[in-house]
Amino acid sequence: xxxxSLTAADGxxxxxxxxxxxxxxxxxxxxxxxxxxxxxxxxxxxxVNYENEGAVGRAxxxxxxxxxxxxxxxxxxxxxxxxxxxxxxxxxSVYRTGLERIDLYLIHWPNPxxxxxxxxxxxxxxARERGLVRHIxxxxxxxEHVDRLVSETGVAPVVNQIEVHPYFPQQEAIDYxxxxxxxxxxxxxxxxxxxxxxNPVVAEVAAAHGVTPAQAILAWxxxxxxxxxxxxxxxxxxxxxxxVFDITLTDAEVDAITALGRxxxxxxxxxxxxxxxx
Ligand SMILES: NC(=O)c1ccc[n+]([C@@H]2O[C@H](COP(=O)([O-])OP(=O)(O)OC[C@H]3O[C@@H](n4cnc5c(N)ncnc54)[C@H](OP(=O)(O)O)[C@@H]3O)[C@@H](O)[C@H]2O)c1
Numbered sequence: 001x002x003x004x005s006l007t008a009a010d011g012x013x014x015x016x017x018x019x020x021x022x023x024x025x026x027x028x029x030x031x032x033x034x035x036x037x038x039x040x041x042x043x044x045x046x047x048v049n050y051e052n053e054g055a056v057g058r059a060x061x062x063x064x065x066x067x068x069x070x071x072x073x074x075x076x077x078x079x080x081x082x083x084x085x086x087x088x089x090x091x092x093s094v095y096r097t098g099l100e101r102i103d104l105y106l107i108h109w110p111n112p113x114x115x116x117x118x119x120x121x122x123x124x125x126x127a128r129e130r131g132l133v134r135h136i137x138x139x140x141x142x143x144e145h146v147d148r149l150v151s152e153t154g155v156a157p158v159v160n161q162i163e164v165h166p167y168f169p170q171q172e173a174i175d176y177x178x179x180x181x182x183x184x185x186x187x188x189x190x191x192x193x194x195x196x197x198x199n200p201v202v203a204e205v206a207a208a209h210g211v212t213p214a215q216a217i218l219a220w221x222x223x224x225x226x227x228x229x230x231x232x233x234x235x236x237x238x239x240x241x242x243x244v245f246d247i248t249l250t251d252a253e254v255d256a257i258t259a260l261g262r263x264x265x266x267x268x269x270x271x272x273x274x275x276x277x278x
Pocket of ligand 1: 019020021022023045046108139140161162186187188189190191192193197212214215229230231232233234237238240241
């Protein structure tokens with residue numbers, strides 16, 4: 001299945017959907033990621049803190065015929081924001097994947113109280129210079145953090161991976177990133193298995209298009225040009241989640257799902273202004 005793509009301001013092209021991999025690890029993880037690549041996924045999420053760079057890298061290596069199309073992603077944890085530590089952490093990520101380089105490396109959380117994210121960003125810039133990574137980006141950064149990074153280093157991220165699902169649609173953040181040519185990846189795009197899939201508004205949109213609630217939600221992400229990263233362990237769900245690019249929601253349907261948003265809609269109250277992760 002061919003996946004459409006989206007392009008950042010600097011010309012970086014990313015697949016319009018990716019595989020979430022949190023909790024996919026070990027041999028089960030290798031199997032799940034292998035199925036996903038064979039089904040057509042080209043963007044694979046991962047992170048140092050998911051302890052699964054090995055599984056993702058192993059699957060990517062084994063499917064060597066499509067290596068050039070894959071966007072293997074990892075993320076720098078908050079405990080290694082210091083410049084030298086960040087570079088060593090990125091090297092270790094590359095070694096764990098067994099790949100020659102990682103395609104997309106993100107700072108996992110800004111941890112603004114600690115205030116080392118600009119230093120970490122300089123390390124990611126250097127890692128790109130050294131060829132350890134192809135593209136660099138952010139995760140969970142608020143616009144004020146992005147503005148500061150860009151003004152202090154002159155280097156913009158290609159992507160910011162943030163929490164996006166119908167209960168927390170992030171319209172303002174999406175508008176900000178679009179204005180700046182930064183792509184948005186949506187984490188927990190299906191609400192991480194909460195009641196979203198039983199929501200009557202979602203169910204009505206799904207029924208109107210003859211698709212599943214998960215597909216209706218993913219079509220909503222696609223319509224908003226957010227790159228969703230649904231995690232699915234089974235081949236059947238992985239394929240279902242990929243089969244969403246022929247579903248064209250009306251503006252009214254998109255708006256109705258967006259209207260499910262609420263200020264306290266975050267899944268676990270992880271406001272990047274104060275939430276910290278190491
Ligand atoms: N940057 C960050 O700080 C951050 C934070 C959280 C997550 N993430 C990334 O985002 C990814 C996705 O988020 P997530 O894992 O929290 O949640 P999610 O993708 O919103 O939801 C995953 C859950 O939905 C189920 N599911 C998948 N496809 C389905 C379908 N077609 N029908 C019904 N249920 C379906 C999965 O089932 P199965 O159990 O069967 O697979 C799993 O229980 C993560 O895996 C991770 O890569 C990043």
